[in-house]
Amino acid sequence: MKARVTITLKPGVLDPQGRAIQNALGGLGFEGIAGVRQGKVIELDLADGTSEASIDAMCSKLLANTVIENYRIELL
């Protein structure tokens, strides 16, 4: 089984990389971009039957830093 973990910065946490991307898009002539937030995606190839609780523990113990990040798990 596979799972995809999407990690995003919490609302209110400054994202200087997102802001730089936003500025670069503006520099390319794209208009109307109110904001850009950069996150990361981690794909896990797991033994069949791995519980969602176990994947959640992977996220909270290592994959995401819950001080600054939220995460979302999708089973694929």
Added chain:
Amino acid sequence: MKAAVIVFPGSNCDRDLAVAIETITGTAPAMVWHRDAELPAGLDLIALPGGFSYGDYLRSGAMSARSPVMQAVVAAAAQGRAVLGVCNGFQVLTEAGLLPGALMRNAGLDFVCRDVGLRVENSQTMFTARYDSGEAIRIPVAHHDGNYFADAETLDRLEGEGRVVLRYNESVNGSARDIAGIINETGNVLGLMPHPERLIEAEQGGTDGRRMFEALAAALG
């Protein structure tokens, strides 16, 4: 004083830290590899060096914070042992949960590598007892991820409890409330982004970092 310096793959200030400790205390620290699950017996000080452990993969300090030796460091900290984290060591301490908050990408996105002005906000710690409260010092920084973040409640608690030990006197990296170094609740774990080990001898351009190690040597014997 019996000290250990933890060495992670990608640490690059471990030797500087060891030289600083040996210069001040006269005793070379044990160099402990991150895979070791046990620390040498009878340690007074555990120092986590600067560098780019694990290439900053995932998040700065994230992988190192889960390495075998860190469980021993967390246990030692709980027993009251002094723990000093410099730069990447500070990032590891926050990732390991020994200090609150997180160190994020510098607000200006650039790697900042220069001497910065600092104010010693709390000299009543075993790390800063040789400085005066409010004293202005200059110590180099060299980091990409030094932008300290914590929620407002945590920041207020740190300020209220005198746990903001060092603050930048100038704009450096976007850190919340210009925080450069914080201490834990029990006063035995300090994390700071500046590198005091780089200013031990006049030949290095100054000695403003020296008193941190002198204070530790005095406090820990």
